Amino acid sequence: MKSASDFLYYVPIFSDLPDETIEQISQVGIRKSFKKDTIILMEEDESGALFIIVTGKVKVTRTSNVGREVILNILSEADIFGEMALLDGLTRSATVTAIEDSELFIIQRNQFLEFLKEHPEISIALMQELSKRLRTADMQIKSLSLKDAEGKVATVIVQLATDQGRIRQGAVEIEKLPLQQDLANMAGTS
Template identity: 25%
Template sequence: MDEIYSFLREVYFFKDVSDKDLKNFAEHCKVEQYLEGTVVFAENDRAERFYVVMSGEVEVWKDYYSDSSDKLGVHRQGHLFGEMGLVDDLPRSATVVAVTDTKLVYVKREDFLHLVDMCPALSLAIIRSLSSMMRTSNETYVNNLRMRNLELVHTNHELQRAQQQLLRKERLSTLGKLSSLILHDIRNPLSIVKGYTELIYMNADDAAKVRTNCKVVLSEIQRIHAIANELLDYSRGEIRVELSVVEADELFARLEHSLANLFREQGKELVLENFVQRPVLIDIERMQRVWHNLAENARKAMDAGDTLRVHAWNDAHYFYCEFIDTGVGMDEATQGMIFDPFFSKSAKGGTGLGMVIVKSVVEAHGGTVTVQSEESKGTTVRIAIPLHT
């Protein structure tokens, strides 16, 4: 007991405690040794003891057993700890671990509470200890916060730099794809235009041949125009629509005018079914592009003898249109990529932007596009556009 009293007498926090009261306190104290790495008590344990570090060193940890643990502080010779759980009667708020071989003076809960109640000076010593611990904890918290803030700033800068590099690579990749697509898809029709223009020149006196060749030239020019429109729409990003009241008959008439002959020439059937009972509010030019793209996709996926059925109707809330073909269909992997820019499995050319533009235009109308397909059986694309009343 004399050894414990002599030690406690030198502890700063007990400087105002009388010799009599401190000796009484020392009589209730015991000493325990803790080897390096030993847990003195763990977070959420019941608080049973008050401690004073006689020699050695302990660390205080939050979430000690997790990957995101935080060191809250260090207690060395003469430091008090463990009093908080005894005062507020709550489980331990942190884990304390001996970081060296450590000797601790301790008092059991019942003795501690009785002694504090009987000795105001001892209560003041505990308050001083708590105040010191709070100051240290606050400083540690602020320092850790500053350090983490600096780490976050550094990480943010690194992420921004990586993002800029990634965007640059994506832009270069996109530019490369666009350049390749433009060269490939425009060179082919230009070659055809050149060839047929030469035929027109050589057969200038044959009106029938001139008309036939001019028809091919106009068709290829229209193809170049469509490619240019798709690239332009994609480059603009967000698509804006100019809505007007339109009869569905107009969409069907435009589709038939642009593609019916081509379907017939290839031995493919185009069936148009209009059951729409009221005008719709759409951007007619952009919706025509949508219908044209879907019909062209179907035509390229069809063989001679196959059928594309374009079926439109409405209910009280939506204008619907389905493009149902009996072509080659798609597997699940292909269906998952049809709305990706530059994706195309057609061997007949194209920018790979057709379905991207379809989706963008329909969504700009507040609508949806759904696709169902099965290999060797065909594909159904459904568009749903809200009716504005």
């Protein structure tokens, strides 16, 4: 099992921090395991922790007005979630479910906010991550409103290739492509 400080170096918002700061962060969080299909957070929950994926994958979903699940994102190792409620203190904006057995590192809101005050470089990295996610959301909105079903699915696959793909023999390979139903939910076509 990797120590917390070992995997925190790979988390983009922490990657430029000095060793001593990484070590401090590793001391305040807790590790928790979640089995596949376990709900980690529910939309509208009132909790304010930051979650870092150590191993596994999770899906971030919302439920439409007609009760249909819409997949907003699939996250994996070194990705974070929970940052919106952590920063604004409001309820959770989405449900997060483990789609593989997963281990998470959890930092409570008050402790993380103290680190932000002491280390403004974390704030800058967090803003960059939020900007990246906002751009992705903008692309999803454009895709949902302007494209037919085939175009929507193609947009989702391109986004997955950008986020998770690896170049092999001149082609981009997505190691674990979501199931057909999950792709449809991500594209808003189911």
